[in-house]
Amino acid sequence: MAMNLVKLPTGKTNLMLRVCKGHFATSHSHINYYIDVTMTKSRLSEARAVAAELVKEYTLNTIVDTILCLDGTEVIGACMASELTKAGYANMNAHQTIYVVTPEHTVGSQLLFRENTAPMIAGKHVLVVAASVTTGYTVESAVEAINYYGGIPVGIAAIFATQQECAGFPVTSIFDPNDLPDYESYDSHACPWCKAGQKIDALVNSFGYSSL
Template structure:
């Protein structure tokens, strides 16, 4: 694996770890591995990320429920805490924020059981992801939330390469402008593969596996 480096911000606890190379995700090949592991699991970094995410929703955004993708439950809890501390409006009967993760069926479809679907129906829902690159996982979440009667207020992530999914705005702390030569390709159109460059690792929201 190539050497890791950090893209820093003014907040010492808010940065992005990246490695340059040739990596394969489920849906694409990229020339960077975006490592958001500690932002999801280390308290100080998760709090810093949550504080930044909440800043996108400070003006008249109602949030009742946070749907956590990519193992972002810890981050989701801090986002909910930030929203509560800031006295954000919510319309559910308990005047609190629900934090949910979807269940995945064998075909990749997201479902919510009868005991959790009321936390989505007629609620204002924020989708939280570690990263949004191809947008396929976010789109699946959007479809599921719509099916269960939720009102989607936005998609937020640590890193994103798209500005919207199904006309739902995507906000992110970092984007390809922070990595000026970032590229993502469909696997069969990857120029690195065409040039005979071997894959360094398989990567997903859980981390990477060296090849």
């Protein structure tokens, strides 16, 4: 199917949510909204706007040495690092800089850091940034990996989130179910649309969608 994306404005410059309603399958669930964050992750003006909003939660009382970027959020992560190292914040950071890191995924979906990137996690205060937090599986894996490699998780930030807390940490997000009151997510085995015979419109993930 052709994606019929609708833009939901927020009243803030360069901040909007692009969505399409239907029956979509992710690797962990079936959802009735595809949330397209491609432009938000890739367009510098939007990434800066997202970063400026998300860092408000962390500028005053959270030490951040490393930003761990999931779902292709590296541009947002770099913008957040820039915001967090502006004058007045760097005093909280012993290194006066911030690493922006992307994990490697194994075949079993575990997160891996090689010997050249692991030191950017070990002993560091790590902020996790994701495109979305819905089921929470990916973010939970990230927190587990940070702990495994000797890092200190300090928070979770996302563009869209249906959870206020994940892996024991509050989730900061730009958008939540208040922006999509009829948003629904189900385990694939309990999907009411599948049981009703409604075909899946597309397979979706952080890279985009593939129509069926």
